[in-house]
Amino acid sequence: MTAEPEPSAAEPPIPGSPVRPVFTLPKTVALVGLMGVGKTTIGRRLADHFGLPFVDADEEIEKAAGMTIADIFANYGEKGFRDGEQRVIARLLEGGPRILATGGGALTHPLTRENLKAKAITLWLKTDIKVLAKRVANRPHRPLLKDRNPIEVLKEHVKTRYPLYEIADITVDTGDQSHVKALDQVVAALHAHIMGAK
Numbered sequence: 001m002t003a004e005p006e007p008s009a010a011e012p013p014i015p016g017s018p019v020r021p022v023f024t025l026p027k028t029v030a031l032v033g034l035m036g037v038g039k040t041t042i043g044r045r046l047a048d049h050f051g052l053p054f055v056d057a058d059e060e061i062e063k064a065a066g067m068t069i070a071d072i073f074a075n076y077g078e079k080g081f082r083d084g085e086q087r088v089i090a091r092l093l094e095g096g097p098r099i100l101a102t103g104g105g106a107l108t109h110p111l112t113r114e115n116l117k118a119k120a121i122t123l124w125l126k127t128d129i130k131v132l133a134k135r136v137a138n139r140p141h142r143p144l145l146k147d148r149n150p151i152e153v154l155k156e157h158v159k160t161r162y163p164l165y166e167i168a169d170i171t172v173d174t175g176d177q178s179h180v181k182a183l184d185q186v187v188a189a190l191h192a193h194i195m196g197a198k
C-alpha cells in the first residue's frame, strides 16, 4: 500500500473542500485507541490543522531508549516497555498544548491513565477490527502481532482494552473512511466537546 503524503502547512485549501472550524485547544489532545486506528497519521494532520506540535509516544520512547520498540520488548518485556512508556507520556504531558499520539496499550498502565485523564483531552479513535486487521497485516514492527493472527489479537484487545478506552472524554468512530474525512470528524467532535465545556 502506498502511504498518503503528509499534509503541508503551506498548501492552500482545495476549492470545495469542507471548511473546518478553527478554535483554540485549551490543553493537549491525547489520541488513544487500538493499533492501526490512525493515532499517528490522523494526529499529524490534527496538529497541522491547529498549528500545534505533534508528538508520538512510540517515537519518543524509541528515542529515549535508543532502540526500537521491538527491541525494548525483546530486552525488557512488556512490563519494562509499559514503565518506560509511562515515564515518556508523563514528560510529554508537561508544557503547552500539543497533539499526542499514544501507543495502543498506553492506557493499560494505571498511572498513564490517571495522568492522561488529568492533563489532556482524551480522544478515543475507534473503528471495526476487520478494518484494523487489514491495516496492520504484514507490518512486522508491532511486537504484539509477532507470529500471531492480527484479528485474534485485536479481538482480545477489544475485550481487555475497550473498557479502558471508555474513560476517554470523546469517542470518534471513523469507520473505513479516508484520513481527510476522519480528520473532519475529529475536529467536529473536539469543537462540540469544547463548546459544551464552556
Ligand SMILES: Nc1ncnc2c1ncn2[C@@H]1O[C@H](COP(=O)(O)OP(=O)(O)OP(=O)(O)O)[C@@H](O)[C@H]1O
Binding pocket: 003, 004, 033, 034, 035, 036, 037, 038, 039, 040, 041, 042, 058, 101, 102, 103, 104, 135, 142, 174, 176, 177, 178, 179, 182
Ligand atoms: N482513516 C484512515 N484511512 C485510511 N488509512 C488509514 C486511516 N487511519 C490509518 N490509516 C492507515 O493505517 C495504518 C496505521 O495507521 P497509524 O500508524 O496512524 O495507526 P496508529 O493508531 O498510530 O497505530 P499504532 O498504535 O500501531 O501506532 C497507516 O498505514 C495509515 O495510513
Ligand SMILES: O=C(O)C1=C[C@@H](O)[C@@H](O)[C@H](O)C1
Binding pocket: 034, 035, 058, 069, 102, 103, 104, 105, 106, 141, 142, 143, 144
Ligand atoms: O497495542 C499495543 O500494545 C502497542 C501498540 C504500539 O503503538 C506500540 O506502543 C507497541 O507496539 C504496543
Ligand SMILES: [Mg+2]
Binding pocket: 039, 040, 041, 056, 058, 101, 102
Ligand atoms: Mg502510531
